[in-house]
Amino acid sequence: MTPDIFDKVKRDRRFQELVATRARFAWMLSGAMLVIYFGFIFIIAFAPKSLGTPIGASVITAGIPLGLFVIVSAFVLTGIYVRRANSEFDAITREIIEEVK
Amino acid sequence: MRTRCILPALGALTLLAAIVSPADAAGAIEGGGRQALNMPAIVMFFAFVAATLGITYWAARRTRSAADFYAAGGGITGMQNGLAIAGDYMSAASFLGISGLVFASGFDGLIYSVGWLVGWPIILFLIAERLRNLGKYTFADVASFRLEQTPIRSLSAVGTLTVVAFYLIAQMVGAGKLIELLFGLPYLYAVILVGALMIIYVAFGGMVATTWVQIIKACLLLGGATFMALMVLVHFGFSPEAMFRAAVDIHPKQISIMAPGNLVTDPVSAVSLGLALMFGTAGLPHILMRFFTVADAKAARKSVFYATGFIGYFYILTFIIGFGAITLLMNDPEYFKVAASGAYNKITDLLGGTNMAAIHLAKAVGGSLFLGFISAVAFATILAVVAGLTLAGASAVSHDLYASVIAKGRVAEDREVRLSKLSALVIGVVAIMLGYIFENQNVAFMVGLAFAVAASCNFPVLLMSVFWKGTTSRGVLIGGFLGLVSAVTMVVLSPAVWVKTFGFKAAYFPYDNPALFSMTIAFAGIWLFSKLDVSERARKEQAAYEPQYVRSETGIGAAGAMAH
Numbered sequence: 001m002t003p004d005i006f007d008k009v010k011r012d013r014r015f016q017e018l019v020a021t022r023a024r025f026a027w028m029l030s031g032a033m034l035v036i037y038f039g040f041i042f043i044i045a046f047a048p049k050s051l052g053t054p055i056g057a058s059v060i061t062a063g064i065p066l067g068l069f070v071i072v073s074a075f076v077l078t079g080i081y082v083r084r085a086n087s088e089f090d091a092i093t094r095e096i097i098e099e100v101k
Numbered sequence: 102m103r104t105r106c107i108l109p110a111l112g113a114l115t116l117l118a119a120i121v122s123p124a125d126a127a128g129a130i131e132g133g134g135r136q137a138l139n140m141p142a143i144v145m146f147f148a149f150v151a152a153t154l155g156i157t158y159w160a161a162r163r164t165r166s167a168a169d170f171y172a173a174g175g176g177i178t179g180m181q182n183g184l185a186i187a188g189d190y191m192s193a194a195s196f197l198g199i200s201g202l203v204f205a206s207g208f209d210g211l212i213y214s215v216g217w218l219v220g221w222p223i224i225l226f227l228i229a230e231r232l233r234n235l236g237k238y239t240f241a242d243v244a245s246f247r248l249e250q251t252p253i254r255s256l257s258a259v260g261t262l263t264v265v266a267f268y269l270i271a272q273m274v275g276a277g278k279l280i281e282l283l284f285g286l287p288y289l290y291a292v293i294l295v296g297a298l299m300i301i302y303v304a305f306g307g308m309v310a311t312t313w314v315q316i317i318k319a320c321l322l323l324g325g326a327t328f329m330a331l332m333v334l335v336h337f338g339f340s341p342e343a344m345f346r347a348a349v350d351i352h353p354k355q356i357s358i359m360a361p362g363n364l365v366t367d368p369v370s371a372v373s374l375g376l377a378l379m380f381g382t383a384g385l386p387h388i389l390m391r392f393f394t395v396a397d398a399k400a401a402r403k404s405v406f407y408a409t410g411f412i413g414y415f416y417i418l419t420f421i422i423g424f425g426a427i428t429l430l431m432n433d434p435e436y437f438k439v440a441a442s443g444a445y446n447k448i449t450d451l452l453g454g455t456n457m458a459a460i461h462l463a464k465a466v467g468g469s470l471f472l473g474f475i476s477a478v479a480f481a482t483i484l485a486v487v488a489g490l491t492l493a494g495a496s497a498v499s500h501d502l503y504a505s506v507i508a509k510g511r512v513a514e515d516r517e518v519r520l521s522k523l524s525a526l527v528i529g530v531v532a533i534m535l536g537y538i539f540e541n542q543n544v545a546f547m548v549g550l551a552f553a554v555a556a557s558c559n560f561p562v563l564l565m566s567v568f569w570k571g572t573t574s575r576g577v578l579i580g581g582f583l584g585l586v587s588a589v590t591m592v593v594l595s596p597a598v599w600v601k602t603f604g605f606k607a608a609y610f611p612y613d614n615p616a617l618f619s620m621t622i623a624f625a626g627i628w629l630f631s632k633l634d635v636s637e638r639a640r641k642e643q644a645a646y647e648p649q650y651v652r653s654e655t656g657i658g659a660a661g662a663m664a665h
Binding site for chain 1: 208211212214215216218219221222223225226227230341342345346349356357359360361364367368371372375379398399402403405406409410413416417647648650651652654655656657
């Protein structure tokens with residue numbers, strides 16, 4: 001592995017686009033996770049009563065589906081990232097590597 | 102019958118006791134003396150031990166190189182690694198502690214488990230593939246990639262060993278108490294048994310054995326928990342409404358179990374706890390090591406996806422199990438210490454403490470045979486987790502401290518692996534001794550401390566060296582050290598440790614969790630002392646960021662999978 005290869009890749013326009021797009025995508029999803037989680041925590045800290053509101057005539061309160069939503073959203077967000085990274089991003093990466101070989 | 106002080110020893114509940122609201126730490130496993138020998142549990146446990154020893158034998162025969170020993174030769178698939186990661190995370194403490202918390206206070210258990218899960222997406226988005234692309238065996242490989250080897254590896258090794266030590270003590274003490282209670286085995290024997298088995302797994306089978314033990318245990322635990330949750334749902338005709346209704350009718354706290362209690366009180370504590378759980382996960386050395394066991398970045402990503410799914414599913418199960426325990430146990434005096442008058446407290450009088458809720462529920466839904474199964478699974482769970490910790494600690498000693506710092510990279514591979522095996526033996530023996538010494542101590546704060554150190558030293562060091570070009574060795578060394586020291590100091594001076602554990606009158610630091618402050622100190626320290634570092638070495642390190650950046654993003658030059 002010579003330093004030239006890293007230089008060449010670094011100057012490759014597709015590489016620059018790839019890392020910019022991927023970073024934007026990753027930070028956006030991280031932001032979504034942080035907002036969801038800390039949103040949940042702040043509701044608990046500032047308005048705990050609201051989560052105790054029963055849904056309709058049920059004994060189930062708003063907090064239960066919301067808590068489940070946070071759990072499911074963590075899984076879904078990782079799924080969204082993996083799907084795009086393992087297809088689109090990996091394909092571009094492979095192209096770049098093939099070329100500099 | 103020996104009487105013991107109440108010992109809130111198990112990991113996750115410990116965290117609860119340590120950093121959330123100590124008043125809520127109802128869930129202690131009370132060492133109220135041993136139980137009679139539990140035969141089905143013992144038979145099933147020995148079946149597990151026999152199977153894992155068989156795996157260790159098989160793994161030992163195929164473990165030849167250092168890559169095999171530390172990273173299973175990179176031959177673990179994404180799905181397998183996802184299960185192993187989930188296994189590392191689903192400790193006996195999280196299974197018993199969270200279901201016990203749900204049993205005692207309902208909704209609060211959900212808040213707690215959510216906090217444990219949300220670190221995983223962040224690990225995936227920011228760390229997983231870069232770790233795989235840059236590292237070889239330990240996270241110190243990544244942190245010291247373009248920095249000075251000796252100081253950065255020393256710091257990472259100290260961070261690793263600190264986390265491993267605190268985590269391991271909490272697990273060993275918890276294991277001893279739990280096994281004493283479930284199997285009727287004396288505390289010291291239980292601790293020695295756990296220590297001996299973990300030494301065998303790690304020293305002979307390395308990462309291959311450690312990973313497969315973890316995978317088997319994860320499957321058993323997920324299977325057992327699924328069965329329990331299903332039986333609870335069957336009981337209520339698959340109507341959550343009926344289950345929650347029954348729980349509210351039976352539970353002494355009534356409808357308030359459906360809303361947040363006092364787990365989260367003020368915003369600063371809430372954020373600090375959230376940060377520690379989220380980023381502490383991303384700094385746990387035994388978890389980070391798992392990313393080197395897969396072939397490439399693609400598999401590393403997949404493993405986080407699967408792990409998040411399994412862990413999330415598991416937490417939903419523990420929530421159902423907790424509510425099931427409320428409905429099926431609370432009206433049955435069989436599971437409680439009943440006074441002569443026939444009265445009992447439906448929460449605090451549960452035999453063995455609220456952390457035994459899931460164990461008692463196993464008996465209620467599956468009889469004594471299933472109780473034996475779940476007890477054996479709980480034991481297996483502890484074994485698998487301590488084995489992972491031991492391997493992480495041994496790798497830090499042999500790969501980081503010995504091979505890089507002391508021998509300056511001039512060491513034969515087989516010698517390094519031999520030293521790692523020896524380290525595993527030493528760590529195991531020390532863990533047994535510490536487990537014995539701390540038997541009657543309150544070790545509740547130790548898992549909280551492990552997470553705080555992971556979030557305030559390992560994680561900032563890793564993140565800054567990978568993401569910021571300006572990072573220099575001096576910055577990382579000083580900042581990481583400040584994070585480590587401030588986290589430990591603040592935890593020791595906090596209400597949970599200074600007042601509740603040591604018995605002093607007033608705490609010097611007002612919050613039980615320091616992450617918000619110690620993480621800030623670490624990041625600011627790394628930034629500031631890197632900025633102030635204008636040495637020739639610093640300039641070279643910053644110039645070396647470019648190739649590191651390209652490799653971290655593309656995997657060019659990364660170590661591939663080793664074929665067997």
